[in-house]
Amino acid sequence: MVEHRRWNDILAYAILTFGVFIVVFPVYVALIASTHDAATVVNGNMPMLPGSHTLENYYRAIFIGGSRASREPVGHMLMNSFVMAMGIALGKIVISILSAYAVVYFRFPFRQTAFWIIFVTLMLPVEVRIYPTYKVIADLKMLDTYAGLILPLIASATGTLLFRQFFMTIPDELLEASRIDGAGPFRFFKDTLLPLSVTTMAALFVIQFIYGWNQYLWPLLITTQESMQTIVTGIKKMLTTTDELAEWQLAMATAILAMVPPVAVVVFMQRLFVRGLVETEK
Amino acid sequence: MEKSAVFKGKLLPYLLLVPQLVITLVFFYWPASQAVWQSFLREDAFGLNSEFIGLENYQALLAQPEYYKAMATTVVFSSLVAALSLSIALLFATQADKNLKAAPTFKVMMIWPYAVAPAVAGVLWLFIFHPSLGTMARPLRMMGFNWNPMLNGNHAMALVVMAAVWKQIAYNFLFFLAGLQAIPRSVLEAGAIDGAGPYRRFWTITFPLLSPTTFFLLVVNVVYVFFDTFGIIDAVTGGGPAGATTTMVYKVYADGRLGGDLGGSAAQSVILMVIVIALTAIQFRYVERKVQY
Numbered sequence: 375m376v377e378h379r380r381w382n383d384i385l386a387y388a389i390l391t392f393g394v395f396i397v398v399f400p401v402y403v404a405l406i407a408s409t410h411d412a413a414t415v416v417n418g419n420m421p422m423l424p425g426s427h428t429l430e431n432y433y434r435a436i437f438i439g440g441s442r443a444s445r446e447p448v449g450h451m452l453m454n455s456f457v458m459a460m461g462i463a464l465g466k467i468v469i470s471i472l473s474a475y476a477v478v479y480f481r482f483p484f485r486q487t488a489f490w491i492i493f494v495t496l497m498l499p500v501e502v503r504i505y506p507t508y509k510v511i512a513d514l515k516m517l518d519t520y521a522g523l524i525l526p527l528i529a530s531a532t533g534t535l536l537f538r539q540f541f542m543t544i545p546d547e548l549l550e551a552s553r554i555d556g557a558g559p560f561r562f563f564k565d566t567l568l569p570l571s572v573t574t575m576a577a578l579f580v581i582q583f584i585y586g587w588n589q590y591l592w593p594l595l596i597t598t599q600e601s602m603q604t605i606v607t608g609i610k611k612m613l614t615t616t617d618e619l620a621e622w623q624l625a626m627a628t629a630i631l632a633m634v635p636p637v638a639v640v641v642f643m644q645r646l647f648v649r650g651l652v653e654t655e656k
Numbered sequence: 657m658e659k660s661a662v663f664k665g666k667l668l669p670y671l672l673l674v675p676q677l678v679i680t681l682v683f684f685y686w687p688a689s690q691a692v693w694q695s696f697l698r699e700d701a702f703g704l705n706s707e708f709i710g711l712e713n714y715q716a717l718l719a720q721p722e723y724y725k726a727m728a729t730t731v732v733f734s735s736l737v738a739a740l741s742l743s744i745a746l747l748f749a750t751q752a753d754k755n756l757k758a759a760p761t762f763k764v765m766m767i768w769p770y771a772v773a774p775a776v777a778g779v780l781w782l783f784i785f786h787p788s789l790g791t792m793a794r795p796l797r798m799m800g801f802n803w804n805p806m807l808n809g810n811h812a813m814a815l816v817v818m819a820a821v822w823k824q825i826a827y828n829f830l831f832f833l834a835g836l837q838a839i840p841r842s843v844l845e846a847g848a849i850d851g852a853g854p855y856r857r858f859w860t861i862t863f864p865l866l867s868p869t870t871f872f873l874l875v876v877n878v879v880y881v882f883f884d885t886f887g888i889i890d891a892v893t894g895g896g897p898a899g900a901t902t903t904m905v906y907k908v909y910a911d912g913r914l915g916g917d918l919g920g921s922a923a924q925s926v927i928l929m930v931i932v933i934a935l936t937a938i939q940f941r942y943v944e945r946k947v948q949y
Contacts, residue, residue, distance in 0.1 A: 382854065386751040387758070393748045393825075394765045400780040400822065401772075403791055407783065418789045469676040476672035481662050488673050495684050496936070501883045501905050502928045505912045505921060506687035506694065526683040534676065546661040559663045588773035590887035591909065606773045610891050613779070626783060629776050636771035641764060648830065651770075 401633070408432070408627035415622045427623070435627040448628050451605040454520075455587055456635070458604055461524035462586030463579045470533025470578075471571065475563060477534070478541040479549070496531040500592055508595050518602045523593055527586065532654050533578055539653070540574045541567070577650030580643050584636045605632040688929070694922035713923040722899060723907070723924075730903040733817065734881040741821040742873060745828030746866075750858065752829075753836040763833070770826040774819075775887030781819035782892045805893065809900025812893045816901050819888045824880060828873050835869035836862065875935060882932070904928060 403422075407415050410425035439447040476482075477489050500507060507526050516522030544567070552562045593604045603611070609632060612625045640647050695713050699706040717723050752762050769777070784792050787804045796803040805811040839862060847857045886905055889895060895902035895910055902910065905928065912921030 383754065383756060386754045386756055389751045390748060390756075390758075390762045390766075393744075393751075394762065396822070397766060397769055397825070400777075400784055403784055404780050416789050418794055420789075420791060422791075469679060472672045473676040476669040478659055479662055480665050480669035480672075482665070482669045485669070488677065491685075492676060492680060495680055498684075498688065498929055498932060499879075499883045501886060502908070502925045502932065503684075503687045503691045504909065504925070505918060506690035506925075507683060509690065510683065510687050525679060529679045529683040542659070546659060549659075549661045553661075559665060559668055562663075584771050588771075588776075588887075590773060590775040590890070594890075595913075606775050606887070609779050610775060613891075622783065622789065625779065629779050632776050633772050636773070637768050640768050640771040644764060644767075648767075651827075651830065652834065 401630075404626040404629050407623055408630055410623055412621055412623055415626075431623050431627045432631075435624045435631065446600040446603050446608065448605060448608065448631055450601065451603050451608045451628075452631060452635075454523075454602060455604040455606065455632075457520055458523045458589070458593070459583045459586035459635075461520060462527050462589075463582035465524060465528040466530070466533045466582050467575050467578055469528060471537050471575070474534050474537030474541060475567065478538055479559070479562075492531045492534050494531075495529060496535070500526060504591065504595065511596055517596050518599045522596050523589075523602075523604075524586075527589065527592060533582075536574060536578055536653055537571065540571060544570060573646070573649070574653075576643075577646045577653060579650075580639055580646045581650035581654055583639060587636045691922045691925045691929075694919060695926045697919055697922075699918050709919075713919040717920055717923050717927075722902075725899060726902050726904050726907045729813075729899075729901065730882070730905075733813065733820075733885070733901070733903055734878050736813075736817045737820045737824065737881045737885070738874060738877040740817070741824040741828055741877060742870070744821065745825045746832050746870075748825070749829050749832035749836055750862070752833055766829045767826045769823055770830075772823060773887060774823060774884050775891045777823045778816070778819045778888035778891035781815060781822065785815050785818075805897075807897055809897055812897055812901050816885070816888055816892050819892060820881065820885045823888075824877060827880075828877070831869055831873055832866070835866050839865050875938065879932065879935060882928075 406422060406424055407420060408431050409428040410420060411427045411430075414420055414425060435447075436449040436452075437447050473488075473492060477485060511517055511522045511526065514522075516525070548566055549562060552566055557565065588606060589604070590606050593602075594607045594610075597603055597607070605628065609625055609628050612628060613620045613622075696708055696710060697706045698709045698712070748766060752759050752766070756762070772780075782790075784790050785803070785805060787793050787806055793803055802808075803811060805815045843861055843865070844857055847861050852860065882903070883905055885903070886909070889901055889903060889906050890909075893901045895906050904924065908921050908924045908928065911917045911924065
């Protein structure tokens, strides 16, 4: 540090504590709401300390669902979200490591064309072509299926670019050495490239898992059956009941449950998360 | 940059590319071209008949006052979210860049909202500021402020902005902190020796050196506001009241689904695609992508 002033540190602590307060406050309120009964939450003067209905609320949310209009149990939604997030993350890793391998380690006609076909997808998120994509899924009879939830979202270039960039940093000597040892493209990939790529794969996995888990518009459109609903879309539906008495304490319990997996990933795999985030943006 | 040592393979590289190319063609190029094609068609509500009508969908769109309103809403929304989340994140990042013992803890505490789904973030803020049951609604009313985001368009906008900023601070914070840590200490020390105080050093040394990061984040934030905030808007306001929070992306969704106007929705999609491509081109052309961590 250039200079060390006491007041400067105190100011930093004060500002950062205030920042953490802002960041934590909405989640704290949701957490508290998920421990009270419906009447306490709805009267507009909810206490700021935990209530005594925690187990009841979480039990009802996870196993029974938000009563009335026969909602899906959140436990099932969690499962759907998990399958979708895993499918997107793993699917993207598999298809993009293969295509990056082809683009970097082979010379063949239309190599540049293939690269550009993939690269252009970087620019357009699914939101701008939402209805035509919906129609493709409907024509392929993939509405209300995991394949329909997953496949359109793995059609993007981030993974390929990330692996391409990483492969470029691998010294050519490694390829030559394994060639001398008699390794073909398959052995080189399996014995040399894959082990070296583990960290990159893990970083991409972390980012894509969060991306997949947090999808909203796409699952909202293509799932019509309650049994295929993901947790992120499920919360909203709990609140748009026809009668006025939306069960906010259950919705808040669900919101907490929806946050736990991706937040846990960020907190416990912080290094991979940061790496993935920074590298996918380059 | 090219590899000098490569494999010779005739069929293998194509086989390796097949999965990605098939998925990209089926779920990206085909729908995207359909969007362009549909924007020149008039289709009935059941999709049974369609007729080529040239640019009529675009003309109809550009004659709609609602479309300009959605554009204006998008501009207001993006500027507010980008300006607020960038400046707040920069403030926190400069503090976390000081040699504090608790800096790593603060860092984790600041970045986790990145993992919260936009729709979930929206629901959390809606709950706090809900006009009848929200924790903050009562204090606001006691101060004589008639808070009601369900009826008042400005209040609704304020609410979605808060939720969107809250979620985006994490991302900006992380990149600003990385940018700050990449600035050589010696430059700052030189400034200090010349007698510049912390405030002056920030504005004359740190901030200019941080400008590639800032510009990069600006573009990323605009793209974020355009697309990722869909979940926030749908969860908090549903585009209302009276279209006050209907952004361009939200209008694509609402017109196609609720209105059944697929041609008009497709025309809007095409306009959005052009905007995003322009933004991406700007990012590639001008941003020095050397953000280091």
